[in-house]
Amino acid sequence: MDLLYFAWVREAVGTGQERVDPPEAVTTVAELIDWLAQQSPGHAAAFAEPAKLRAAIDQRFVSLDTPLGAAKEVALFPPVTGG
Amino acid sequence: MDLLYFAWVREAVGTGQERVDPPEAVTTVAELIDWLAQQSPGHAAAFAEPAKLRAAIDQRFVSLDTPLGAAKEVALFPPVTGG
Amino acid sequence: MIRVSIDSAPIELAVELSALEERGAGGVASFTGVVRGGDGITALELEHYPGMTEDALCTLAEAAMDRWNLLGVTILHRIGRMEVGERIVFIGTAAAHRREALDACAYLIDRLKTDAPFWKREWRGQETSWVEPRASDAQAATRWES
Amino acid sequence: MIRVSIDSAPIELAVELSALEERGAGGVASFTGVVRGGDGITALELEHYPGMTEDALCTLAEAAMDRWNLLGVTILHRIGRMEVGERIVFIGTAAAHRREALDACAYLIDRLKTDAPFWKREWRGQETSWVEPRASDAQAATRWES
Numbered sequence: 001m002d003l004l005y006f007a008w009v010r011e012a013v014g015t016g017q018e019r020v021d022p023p024e025a026v027t028t029v030a031e032l033i034d035w036l037a038q039q040s041p042g043h044a045a046a047f048a049e050p051a052k053l054r055a056a057i058d059q060r061f062v063s064l065d066t067p068l069g070a071a072k073e074v075a076l077f078p079p080v081t082g083g
Numbered sequence: 084m085d086l087l088y089f090a091w092v093r094e095a096v097g098t099g100q101e102r103v104d105p106p107e108a109v110t111t112v113a114e115l116i117d118w119l120a121q122q123s124p125g126h127a128a129a130f131a132e133p134a135k136l137r138a139a140i141d142q143r144f145v146s147l148d149t150p151l152g153a154a155k156e157v158a159l160f161p162p163v164t165g166g
Numbered sequence: 167m168i169r170v171s172i173d174s175a176p177i178e179l180a181v182e183l184s185a186l187e188e189r190g191a192g193g194v195a196s197f198t199g200v201v202r203g204g205d206g207i208t209a210l211e212l213e214h215y216p217g218m219t220e221d222a223l224c225t226l227a228e229a230a231m232d233r234w235n236l237l238g239v240t241i242l243h244r245i246g247r248m249e250v251g252e253r254i255v256f257i258g259t260a261a262a263h264r265r266e267a268l269d270a271c272a273y274l275i276d277r278l279k280t281d282a283p284f285w286k287r288e289w290r291g292q293e294t295s296w297v298e299p300r301a302s303d304a305q306a307a308t309r310w311e312s
Numbered sequence: 313m314i315r316v317s318i319d320s321a322p323i324e325l326a327v328e329l330s331a332l333e334e335r336g337a338g339g340v341a342s343f344t345g346v347v348r349g350g351d352g353i354t355a356l357e358l359e360h361y362p363g364m365t366e367d368a369l370c371t372l373a374e375a376a377m378d379r380w381n382l383l384g385v386t387i388l389h390r391i392g393r394m395e396v397g398e399r400i401v402f403i404g405t406a407a408a409h410r411r412e413a414l415d416a417c418a419y420l421i422d423r424l425k426t427d428a429p430f431w432k433r434e435w436r437g438q439e440t441s442w443v444e445p446r447a448s449d450a451q452a453a454t455r456w457e458s
Contacts, residue, residue, distance in 0.1 A: 006361060006429070007359060007442050056361070059363060061427075075361060077361075077429070078445075079445040081430065081443045082425060082429070083400070083425040083430070083449075
């Protein structure tokens with residue numbers, strides 16, 4: 001699964017993208033976030049507060065309780081602030 | 084009293100402005116219009132249907148039942164169509 | 167800052183919009199009316215009431231400045247003859263926040279249609295006809311009564 | 313006609329507005345967002361989600377074309393670093409009637425704020441901070457739900 005990070009999530013993790021292979025128990029976006037938080041101190045900083053995060057699966061906005069299903073690309077980022 | 088005419092009122096009367104001295108019985112804009120309609124065939128054409136006319140006294144929009152009072156400049160014209 | 171102009175010269179959008187941006191605004195909204203072809207129309211001709219029309223536009227601009235927190239208002243209206251595709255009217259508003267700029271811009275063009283003494287005639291080749299007012303314009307203006 | 317662009321190059325208003333006018337519209341509405349100074353801000357920096365952001369803007373433009381009778385929609389958004397006074401975003405709409413152009417323009421900027429994946433950070437000299445979303449933006453977007 002390809003992960004993309006934007007804004008301060010990207011900065012905290014230290015990279016804008018990475019490929020991961022989470023365990024089978026990780027079935028939703030929220031579970032993915034919890035699992036990612038354990039991967040490094042940078043990940044821990046980025047993913048400590050899921051309430052501050054938003055997500056997209058295969059370039060569509062989804063809520064954090066969405067099942068990952070056959071997701072190829074999952075993006076994690078703060079709420080958008082364009083315009 | 085100076086009169087100003089705009090758009091098809093101006094064209095029907097044949098001039099954009101004229102000075103008039105209506106009789107004392109003419110006390111409102113509507114009465115002025117009725118009196119003007121008797122002044123020439125052009126005036127008759129311009130002022131035959133008061134419902135199609137709008138007015139301004141001293142450069143402020145007024146309804147046709149407004150007293151002329153001490154009006155210096157009365158303008159008569161069709162409804163506005165700018166923009 | 168209020169800028170009002172009634173002129174036979176063409177309206178220069180880039181200049182007008184830059185001037186509004188330079189008010190330090192976060193947002194600039196604009197509306198531009200253009201002579202529309204179709205129905206045989208070849209040109210429009212606009213007439214105004216010198217003095218009263220300028221006053222009416224200034225009064226409108228001031229009313230918008232009172233009602234919203236604006237940094238700038240520009241109202242330009244052309245008079246004389248305009249060919250299809252030429253600009254007739256420009257409304258520009260500058261504000262710190264987009265909602266105020268957008269609402270004020272809509273207000274100004276709605277109210278200009280009913281409150282400013284302009285008269286428009288359509289040219290179709292050599293034929294001319296004065297434009298009748300539209301009931302929808304009177305209705306649009308009333309939505310700003312408060 | 314829909315034109316969507318995400319680019320680091322400056323936004324050229326005159327070119328964009330002329331293109332909309334050439335759609336044969338009677339009215340063109342626009343909103344331009346500009347980097348506002350104050351609070352020590354020296355620049356903004358905008359980041360986007362390549363692919364998804366372009367899709368989001370096209371989807372928004374199509375939604376506006378479905379909802380109103382429009383002849384043209386242009387949505388431009390800059391990315392990268394912008395100094396105070398520079399344009400961040402441009403929305404332009406062309407329609408036969410002013411109400412449709414104005415409403416669609418307001419809709420597009422409201423929805424862009426919540427629906428398009430952009431992230432903004434403020435520069436104050438060498439210091440940077442990511443901008444927090446505003447509750448008022450989420451609220452503004454909901455007024456278009458129907």
